[in-house]
Amino acid sequence: MCKLTINGKQVNVSDNSTILEAAKSVGIKIPTLCYLEGLTPMGACRVCMVEVEGRATLVAACTTPVQEEMVIHTNSRKARESRKVVVELLLSEHEGDCQLCERSDDCELRQLALELGIREVRYQGEKPPAMLDTSSVALIRDSAKCIKCRRCVQVCSEVQRVGALSAQFRGYHTTIAPAFNDALESITCVQCGQCAAVCPVGAIIETSHIEFVLKALDNPQKHVVVQTAPAIRAALGECFGLPPGTLVTGKMVSALRELGFDAVFDTNFAADLTIMEEGTELLTRLRNHFILGQETRLPQFTSCSPGWINYAEHYFPEILDKISTCKSPQQMFGAMAKTYYAQKANVDPADMVVVSVMPCTAKKFEAVRPEMRSSGYQDVDYVLTTRELGDLIKMGGVDFIALPDGEMDSPLGLSTGAADIFANTGGVMEAALRTVHAVTTGRSLASEDLHIEALAGLEGVKTASVTLSGTVDAWSFLEGKEVKVAVAHGLGNAASVVEYIRDHPAEFQFIEVMTCPGGCIGGGGQPRFTTDAVRLARIGAIYQEDEGKPLRQSHDNPAIQQIYAEFLEKPLSHKSHELLHTTYAKKEKVTP
């Protein structure tokens, strides 16, 4: 332990704390900009400068370790003035059009200038040459707004282990960009949007689909259906000032109706469908393995997260045959909407527009993949992020907070609790095991609340095992077998798991990967700012939604039973393969 004084307050913290952490522990806020919780502090922005008695110069609180007997002033004139200078210098180089900027609501630079009481900029900087990069289908980079804090660099390399962005050139010409300042489209980027999620300003944002959606809604010829991913209901409220973890499913449905969608459906329905297909796929691979002893496609990896699929295609082509061939729930939904539902509702699929609301930017990329047209049309037309839906609702003049709770439409709006938990890390695995256990043993999972404790929480890699006993006749070859599973979120963790199974190929049978830290609830399209506390609050809301559902196992969903009876026949049928499954292709690791 280390004893020190901050602003006259006695503080006791562990020896390896930084000044920033010590101050936080006693409720003293030091402004920061480049600092990201949980990652190695970079000390790049110099906003967090504080005064330490006995030191000639100010020090950066985020990188400076505490020392015994240190006396620190975070709010002295010198510290305040230094921060102001730094922020004014940033502003002097910044192409600021706050009134027109996407980030004016949640911009950290703007907020910081306000908090520091900056009312004029005393410096005039020449604005460095800038580039607006609209090459990517998911993201837009506007280097005129970039303040070079390097958060995006850190997230992309440290958390996602992609390393698409880095500082290019030198001095005045420095720009945070892909190699040689090339277009994002031309390099390997998995489109996860984590860079956009951590950027403090409007320098990386999603490509907006709002105008396309409005156009479709305005066109009376079009039948516009909307699906909302499980993670939206636990976060959308934040766009309207509600605290993280507020469940707004009913209000969200009402808002979508007010906006004029012809049918309000749920990606959850497709999540239940995914469990049927992916669970059956796993059982088939296990059967081949245990009975024929010749299955090489184990462990089976999940496939719902498009950033992960991009990552595997570029970085781990050797495991592509192990990834479930199931399309993601978003794409299963699109394919079912434009075939099954179109028939039922007597709508020409050519006149149908499928809009998704996703916590994710990679979903924008996934929707336009050439493989995703099995209905004969682009299965999903437009993808809005949670943030974009928030904006759309505000543009529509809808008083979100005052809305009554609405109900999703039938049949593609019905779902079980198993579908809700697709939103968080460990959830797809738990949902799959609920069904796999019930199908093979005729009994639900042993735990009273149906949860698998070991798979919950924000640990980067989690493992669990379920032993199948008392199996029904058809699955008796699994009697007494232990199914070992692993769960990873954040692509860096996923990479570690893939590297581990290279040396331990038989250890796990099923592996869940979600691209974003925390899973979809922490997606690149979610309201900013997502910290671990926010992640846990959203996960809490998701579990609450799951536990409140009368049905909590995917195979119990009557709408799912109906779609198999009326349309798909059975999981992995010919028709399922045609509409619900896909293929993957090896891509270059580094695209120049």
Next chain:
Amino acid sequence: MTHLATQQSESVMSSNRELKIEDVIPVIDDIIAQKRGERGSLIPVLQSTQNLLGYLPKPILIHISEKLEIPYSEVAGVVTFYSFFSTTPRGKHTIRVCMGTACYVRGGKEVLAALSKELKIGVGETTEDGHFSLEVGRCFGACGLAPVVMVDEDVHQRVKESQIKHLLEPYLEERGEEDES
């Protein structure tokens, strides 16, 4: 390495020789193997590679990035940070203008500007036809004869702006001959 298979037709220029990428790779791998243990091995690897090839072709940079497990964006970040590194091939003739104090004050700066204007390239760049590269140097040890310009190994002394065309002529003539042949 994976990506190279698709780039078999590509080749790199090295001084006067044309080298196939796949012939260069084993040499680069040797360089990487020698430097791997060193702290910050990226810069030494880049230096040796540039010494070998005269410049740093992008396919080679990708190869280095994969071998050293350093993101390509970071490799590019280092290459673009130091003006010493170049991703375009050197010209057939390298013109170096001395920017040591003596040369600088006695008109080196003006000579450089004139050369840059004449060749339509900046410092560190190469003419489109690959004939000349323009660089600056730090004192060639001929201060008495300032300002000094070196073209390859030839030292040109007391160069004046007005003599630039004349100075380049012999090297240009040779280009003419080549064109005819």
